[in-house]
Amino acid sequence: xxxxxxxxxxxxxxxxxxxxxxxxxxxxxxxxxxxxxxxxxxxxxxxxxxxxxxxxxxxxxxxxxxxxxxxxxxxxxxxxxxxxxxxxxxxxxxxxxxxxxxxxxxxxxxxxxxxxxxxxxxxxxxxxxxxxxxxxxxxxxxxxxxxxxxxxxxxxxxxxxxxxxxxxxxxxxxxxxxxxxxxxxxxxxxxxxxxxxxxxxxxxxxxxxxxxxxxxxxxxxxxxxxxxxxxxxxxxxxxxxxxxxxxxxxxxxxxxx
Numbered sequence: 001x002x003x004x005x006x007x008x009x010x011x012x013x014x015x016x017x018x019x020x021x022x023x024x025x026x027x028x029x030x031x032x033x034x035x036x037x038x039x040x041x042x043x044x045x046x047x048x049x050x051x052x053x054x055x056x057x058x059x060x061x062x063x064x065x066x067x068x069x070x071x072x073x074x075x076x077x078x079x080x081x082x083x084x085x086x087x088x089x090x091x092x093x094x095x096x097x098x099x100x101x102x103x104x105x106x107x108x109x110x111x112x113x114x115x116x117x118x119x120x121x122x123x124x125x126x127x128x129x130x131x132x133x134x135x136x137x138x139x140x141x142x143x144x145x146x147x148x149x150x151x152x153x154x155x156x157x158x159x160x161x162x163x164x165x166x167x168x169x170x171x172x173x174x175x176x177x178x179x180x181x182x183x184x185x186x187x188x189x190x191x192x193x194x195x196x197x198x199x200x201x202x203x204x205x206x207x208x209x210x211x212x213x214x215x216x217x218x219x220x221x222x223x224x225x226x227x228x229x230x231x232x233x234x235x236x237x238x239x240x241x242x243x244x245x246x247x248x249x250x251x252x253x254x255x256x257x
Contacts, residue, residue, distance in 0.1 A: 006147040007061045013140050014058055017051040020132040029124050035179040042169065043133050046101045050137060053094040056086045057144065087150045092161040095141055102138045 024047070025038065038044040060082050067075040108116040117130070152158070 007058075009143060009147065010054055010057045010061065013143070014051065014054040016132070016136070016140075017047060017054060020129065021047055021051060023129055024125075024133070027124050029121075036172075036176040040173070040176045042097075043101055043105070045169070046097050046137065047133060049089075049093050049097055050140070053086070053089050054140075054144070056082070056089060057148075060086050084151075088153055088161075090141075090144070090150055091152045092158045093165065095145070096162055097165070098137045098141050102134060105134045 024044070031040065032038055034040075060079070063075075063079050063082055067079055105116060113119070
């Protein structure tokens, strides 16, 4: 029997993301006042994705409690759709983007923190908020995967959605770069070249150099790889995955999983 019900964990995680987003938006930084604002950064986009995902999880729990024992077929059908949306979002957005943000941020940070998170930002962003954006995302999503059962989409549809998101983000980054916004990362590739260090192909911001096509493709490959590894880890899936309607007891008890 779980010490803390999974529904309580989801509510706590959702509240933590709301707190992180509110505190981050309250910070006055020059880059937030330029074109694109906070939406220029994949970290912020990931926080929004995680908050929306756990909001859907909480809404699913509430809906299952309200429809328990009602016998209303229409309500059960709507609940199935909500569960399908929750599982789809976990597979194609919440997990791949969350893992990518955490892994790439700390790899680049260990290599040269000035490339991804310069010391100047310590004057604006406290340490706990930095870890809330770049560290706790991974354990939170792993807790959700461990405490609840999810029916995942096919590999083809999942990878197609991930690739669409990746291409959209790359195009959005190019737009903000062409607008000459005050993005604190724009100078990082030039700084790395001047430092004489070997250019790491995994640098998020090197696609803002003349080799943007190659580096952008590598960025797309990394994000797609995260999704494909996740799908492979779940074992072989049929082309069409049916999402069975769970019983009320299975939705309300972590011990059933």
